[in-house]
Amino acid sequence: MSANLSQCPAYLKPGAELDIVLDGADGTLHVVIDHPVLPFTSSQVIVARLVSKSPHTPCKLALGSNVILKIFDPRFLKRRGPDDDEQPWSYEAELEGFKRHKGQLTRWCRTQHPDILGMDKWEEFYFLRMSSDHAAEVEAYRRLRPLQGRGVPVFYGSGTLDLTHTAPPRAFSPRLILLEQITDAVDLADIDPLLLHAPLVEALLETVGALGPLGVAHGDLNFTNYLFTPARSPRRAVLIDFADSVCRAPGASDEEWAREVEEHGVVRETRVRLAMRFAVAGVRVPECCRHDIPDLVDRDTMMQPTPTFPPPPMTEALVAGL
Numbered sequence: 001m002s003a004n005l006s007q008c009p010a011y012l013k014p015g016a017e018l019d020i021v022l023d024g025a026d027g028t029l030h031v032v033i034d035h036p037v038l039p040f041t042s043s044q045v046i047v048a049r050l051v052s053k054s055p056h057t058p059c060k061l062a063l064g065s066n067v068i069l070k071i072f073d074p075r076f077l078k079r080r081g082p083d084d085d086e087q088p089w090s091y092e093a094e095l096e097g098f099k100r101h102k103g104q105l106t107r108w109c110r111t112q113h114p115d116i117l118g119m120d121k122w123e124e125f126y127f128l129r130m131s132s133d134h135a136a137e138v139e140a141y142r143r144l145r146p147l148q149g150r151g152v153p154v155f156y157g158s159g160t161l162d163l164t165h166t167a168p169p170r171a172f173s174p175r176l177i178l179l180e181q182i183t184d185a186v187d188l189a190d191i192d193p194l195l196l197h198a199p200l201v202e203a204l205l206e207t208v209g210a211l212g213p214l215g216v217a218h219g220d221l222n223f224t225n226y227l228f229t230p231a232r233s234p235r236r237a238v239l240i241d242f243a244d245s246v247c248r249a250p251g252a253s254d255e256e257w258a259r260e261v262e263e264h265g266v267v268r269e270t271r272v273r274l275a276m277r278f279a280v281a282g283v284r285v286p287e288c289c290r291h292d293i294p295d296l297v298d299r300d301t302m303m304q305p306t307p308t309f310p311p312p313p314m315t316e317a318l319v320a321g322l
């Protein structure tokens with residue numbers, strides 16, 4: 001982590017103190033940074049400890065608890081500029097963009113590009129992108145309340161990071177969400193397939209199968225967004241990172257939403273990723289992963305001897321897509 005701290009501003013380094021203004025006049029939280037999860041890519045993931053909170057706040061996070069801050073600050077986007085060319089952040093450019101968007105999420109869809117919109121500055125595009133990601137995560141977690149604490153992290157709330165007194169100055173304060181810290185976790189890319197026992201796999205498939213009926217379609221099913229904990233003897237499977245998710249629109253018919261869910265293929269894609277993990281390791285694909293993917297599971301007839309794996313790595317508790 002220390003090798004990457006140079007990209008981290010002072011207010012996000014270990015020991016720094018921050019105030020978070022919760023949405024809806026729900027009060028203020030005061031936290032101390034434990035450590036940032038580096039490198040930053042899209043959002044910024046920070047492990048923090050809650051020191052104090054406003055009286056009567058509805059936030060259920062207990063004092064002294066660790067929490068994940070997932071911050072949607074365009075300043076730290078990994079790719080800034082057309083064709084990934086370097087487009088370094090500056091206060092002047094951010095201020096110019098703020099004069100147009102005024103901190104509001106407007107006229108945005110994911111296919112829009114600054115050139116198409118006729119923007120002469122990129123900062124508005126960055127702001128709108130990150131604000132869209134924040135809005136998507138908040139709505140997804142609210143709809144997935146029945147799964148929180150089991151198949152998805154607990155969502156403790158949404159708010160704004162108070163950067164009014166930081167240096168260099170900022171034109172606006174970025175949005176964030178507060179999530180359960182999933183400790184001692186390993187992702188699907190690194191887990192020993194022999195640890196993926198049937199009840200664990202079935203629980204994960206139950207989670208992804210529940211997304212559609214709850215009005216959510218996950219949009220970023222990469223291997224690192226499936227977490228298993230504890231790492232060496234997993235008993236819980238957790239799906240993370242809903243920044244690219246799509247939620248059922250008001251007024252959408254059952255047929256329209258069913259098509260949307262089918263297009264995202266969350267259940268099938270999860271089965272495919274699990275089956276790939278087993279097949280590549282030469283381990284028999286479990287029955288619950290075989291539905292609708294015969295091209296992968298037919299190789300079971302030529303199954304190789306069960307391989308020996310080193311212990312899985314102890315990965316950072318990432319409840320965000322980095």
